Structure formats: structure tokens, C-alpha cells
Amino acid sequence: MKTATSQIRPAAMLGLMACLTFAAGTLPLTSAAQDSTRTIATGSNIPLSTNAPDEYMVKPGDTLWDISRLYLRDPWYWPEIWYLNPQVANPHLIYPGDVLKLIYIDGQPRLTVAERGGGSKRLSPQVRREPLSRAVTSIPYDIIAGFAGRPVLLDKEQVDKAPYVVALRDEHMIGSAGNEIYVQGIPDAAVDSRYSIVHVDGKLRDPETRDLLGYTGIYVGGGPVARAGEPAKLLLTQSVREALQGDKLFPESTDVKDDFVPHAPSSDVNATVIAVREATVMGQYQIVALNRGSQAGLEPGHILAVSERGKVVRDKYKRGGLGADNISVMGGGSKVQLPDERIGLVMVFNTTPRMSYALVMEAQKEIREGDSAANP
Structure with missing residues (x-):
């Protein structure tokens, strides 16, 4: 069984990063989130979720995506809110039972691990030996x-x-x-x-x-x-x-990389869904293949917005009016390109030079081959 020793996986690096309360000094916790401005004061104006709790206990089955969605309207921005305490050399993994708190430091909201294992145990920089299977992962491990x-x-x-x-x-x-x-x-x-x-x-x-x-x-x-x-x-x-x-x-059994954190690509990505797993349409936690890979700058953890490509239709009413005399003959009229419509989010979990695999995290409509995927 794998254990987390002195080498800690980066998943929890941002892993709700151990903004740890430790013996050398305790971070002040506010009693309530600042409801008047629920945005991150970093100049990026990234909104918090309207229902972001001041305190949350991590539950079995939670993923970092779930927790980030709880606190942020756009989960891929979670590096903006997780705070790394520089006095802790090796940030700890996040485990069910840990208590997270939303605090404010210099007027900026930060998320911190306030208690370990659901108790009032005071945190200090130390190596925590636990089976990695218990740690919270970025996305459902069993699926990938x-x-x-x-x-x-x-x-x-x-x-x-x-x-x-x-x-x-x-x-x-x-x-x-x-x-x-x-x-x-x-x-x-x-x-x-x-x-x-x-x-x-x-x-x-x-x-x-x-x-x-x-x-x-x-x-x-x-x-x-x-x-x-x-x-x-x-x-x-x-x-x-x-x-x-x-x-x-x-x-049948292979090591799967799951130590990444959701984030938006740093450069523009324009990809196409070229395949879906075992079906013609996709829903949440299904897998898609994209025609872009590491050569295009994609890496595990990248979040892409999927859009249904707009269709081309005929405008038969360009001259105005609603009467039958104003309708062009069958097949007539100028062509109009309808806009693409955003229908979901995917997270890249594996890349090759020219192709990548992504997990559907959110879907308002079926994701199909031919849909586009770009920066969120």
C-alpha cells in the first residue's frame, strides 16, 4: 500500500494547501465570510460561490473539484484562493474529516485547513503517514x-x-x-x-x-x-x-497520474472532440478524446469549455415583414451562422503530443463528436 511520507504529491499542494495553524503562530479566522463582496481581492474579480460556507468538513468521496465548486463559481480558479503557509515545508494531503475554513488575510479570502480529522487538533509542520487511497483526489480516481x-x-x-x-x-x-x-x-x-x-x-x-x-x-x-x-x-x-x-x-492495473490541480490553460486552445467513450453522446464523468495534446500546450488539469457548434441557417425574412409574400422561395435567403453555445466543462487528465483525454465535469447538454473545446 502506498503511503504519503516526506514526498507529498502536488494534488494537495494546492490540495487545499495546508494553510495550517501551527505552534509558531496561528492564522486569525474570521467568524463569517464577507457577504458584502464575495469576490477575491486579487484584481481578477473572481467571484466566490453565492453559497460558499465559512466552514466545511471534507467527506468521503469528495474531490478537489467538488470542494472548489463549493467555494468558487468557476472551480478552475482555485489556485487563486488556496493559500500555502510558507512555514510548512511539505503541505499535507487533504483527508475526509478535515475541516476547512474560509478566512480573510489582508482583506483577501483564503481557504485553510483549520482542523485535522474533524477534531480540534492543533496543526504543526510534520510528516503525516496515511494510505494515499484515503486522500482527496482532483477527480474520481476509479473512473480514470x-x-x-x-x-x-x-x-x-x-x-x-x-x-x-x-x-x-x-x-x-x-x-x-x-x-x-x-x-x-x-x-x-x-x-x-x-x-x-x-x-x-x-x-x-x-x-x-x-x-x-x-x-x-x-x-x-x-x-x-x-x-x-x-x-x-x-x-x-x-x-x-x-x-x-x-x-x-x-x-489491467496501472499507475494513474491524479496529482494535478484544475486550472485554465495559459495560452489559447482551440480543440475539437474527436471521439467519445462507448457512446455517441456524453454526460458527466464520461471521457472524450480531443485533437490537441501537449504540442498545443495542453497538460493534465487543464479545464476547457465545450461548445456546441452553431449551425448555418437560411434567413428568409431579411426584407422584413411577416406575410407570406415576404418569405423567399424554398431554399432561398442568405446564410446566417448561429453562434456556438457553451454546454459543458471538461478536465484534461492525460495527454500525448497530438491528442488528449478529458473527463466531462459538467454538462448541460449531450457532448458529441464535433463539439469545440476552448479556454473557459
């Missing part, structure tokens, strides 16, 4: 971990390098649960380590350049390595469709 273990949106390099099914035992043409398969590309895999099998399906192309960026995938099944080597032998213990020669393998 599940996506990593069963990837169905794949970048081109990932597919090119992935191990693959080279044959099925007893000359079977297709495999299902209970069959043994032979795999090339995992010579050092430990016996009993588990892999997912994914069938590579459609191509993902950049809608602007038509360059091949990646592929969609279909989850086939999975199972443990029965014998190491090259080829290795894997026992297919679960299947939802037939396994075929050439299908790709990915580890």
Missing part, C-alpha cells in the same frame, strides 16, 4: 483508472507499441472465456499478472488535417498470465466478445 485498465480510446503510438495476440491454442480462430492465448510483447510479465484485451476498431483523424491520431477500441476481455516468456501464455477468464489474432493487450 478504469479507463486506463480498459482503454477504448487509443493514440496511434500506444497501439503501435502494445503487445498483441499472436495465436490461440489448439489452432482456434477465435477465443472466449476458458481459452488460452499466446501473446507477443510481454516477455517480462509476471505469472498471474492480469491484462485486458482490446480490439482496435475505427480510426481517429484530426478533422482539420485528416492526420491519423489514434483509434477507437472495443473491450474484449481479460485474464492472467499463465506462463511467462516470448510468447507468453494468457488464460482468458472473462470475455464479452471474441478474441482475435492481432488484438492488443494492456495491463
Whole structure:
């Protein structure tokens, strides 16, 4: 089990940053938030949430996004409100039971960890050893971990390098649960380590350049390595469709980066949703692929606003009037481009040079392929 020792992950760096009350000096806490001006006095005029509480106890299942949404109208601005106490060398992670308080320092609102574990324990700079699984993460960990273990949106390099099914035992043409398969590309895999099998399906192309960026995938099944080597032998213990020669393998369990904090890109980003996971429309906590990656400046934690592209319509009433005589003939009239309409927010959690994956955080309408994604 991983533990947080002297090296603390940056997630909680801003991680509601331990604006800690410690023995050398206690930060003054106001008894109530300043309702008259619920904005951050940093010159950016970023509004606090109208219902921002003066005190909040972190609950199991909370994410940093949830907590930031509680305090800020626009959660990606949370670095503006989290305050790092410079006298604490290693800011602590945030845990369920911790009490957060909204305070004012030099007239500016700041969020601080006032109590640890729901008690009145006085905080001091020290190393806290806790299982990382208990710490609050930026976004739901199980969702992105599940996506990593069963990837169905794949970048081109990932597919090119992935191990693959080279044959099925007893000359079977297709495999299902209970069959043994032979795999090339995992010579050092430990016996009993588990892999997912994914069938590579459609191509993902950049809608602007038509360059091949990646592929969609279909989850086939999975199972443990029965014998190491090259080829290795894997026992297919679960299947939802037939396994075929050439299908790709990915580890079921993998380390997933979740130590980022939501923030807006520092430069302009104009991307397009090029794929959605397992469906034609998306809702909250679904995953999308974008046609922009690290080469365009995207990085994990970036927040993008998704907009439905405005349609082009015919203006049949340009000359005015409402009578039938003023309506142009069928198909006539000048073209009018309707404006794009914002319909949601996504948070980037993984990037490749030319493509990135993002989690839908908010959606007022279904997010679809072809929608645009840009700075919020």
C-alpha cells in the first residue's frame, strides 16, 4: 500500500494547501465570510460561490473539484484562493474529516485547513503517514483508472507499441472465456499478472488535417498470465466478445497520474472532440478524446469549455415583414451562422503530443463528436 511520507504529491499542494495553524503562530479566522463582496481581492474579480460556507468538513468521496465548486463559481480558479503557509515545508494531503475554513488575510479570502480529522487538533509542520487511497483526489480516481485498465480510446503510438495476440491454442480462430492465448510483447510479465484485451476498431483523424491520431477500441476481455516468456501464455477468464489474432493487450492495473490541480490553460486552445467513450453522446464523468495534446500546450488539469457548434441557417425574412409574400422561395435567403453555445466543462487528465483525454465535469447538454473545446 502506498503511503504519503516526506514526498507529498502536488494534488494537495494546492490540495487545499495546508494553510495550517501551527505552534509558531496561528492564522486569525474570521467568524463569517464577507457577504458584502464575495469576490477575491486579487484584481481578477473572481467571484466566490453565492453559497460558499465559512466552514466545511471534507467527506468521503469528495474531490478537489467538488470542494472548489463549493467555494468558487468557476472551480478552475482555485489556485487563486488556496493559500500555502510558507512555514510548512511539505503541505499535507487533504483527508475526509478535515475541516476547512474560509478566512480573510489582508482583506483577501483564503481557504485553510483549520482542523485535522474533524477534531480540534492543533496543526504543526510534520510528516503525516496515511494510505494515499484515503486522500482527496482532483477527480474520481476509479473512473480514470478504469479507463486506463480498459482503454477504448487509443493514440496511434500506444497501439503501435502494445503487445498483441499472436495465436490461440489448439489452432482456434477465435477465443472466449476458458481459452488460452499466446501473446507477443510481454516477455517480462509476471505469472498471474492480469491484462485486458482490446480490439482496435475505427480510426481517429484530426478533422482539420485528416492526420491519423489514434483509434477507437472495443473491450474484449481479460485474464492472467499463465506462463511467462516470448510468447507468453494468457488464460482468458472473462470475455464479452471474441478474441482475435492481432488484438492488443494492456495491463489491467496501472499507475494513474491524479496529482494535478484544475486550472485554465495559459495560452489559447482551440480543440475539437474527436471521439467519445462507448457512446455517441456524453454526460458527466464520461471521457472524450480531443485533437490537441501537449504540442498545443495542453497538460493534465487543464479545464476547457465545450461548445456546441452553431449551425448555418437560411434567413428568409431579411426584407422584413411577416406575410407570406415576404418569405423567399424554398431554399432561398442568405446564410446566417448561429453562434456556438457553451454546454459543458471538461478536465484534461492525460495527454500525448497530438491528442488528449478529458473527463466531462459538467454538462448541460449531450457532448458529441464535433463539439469545440476552448479556454473557459
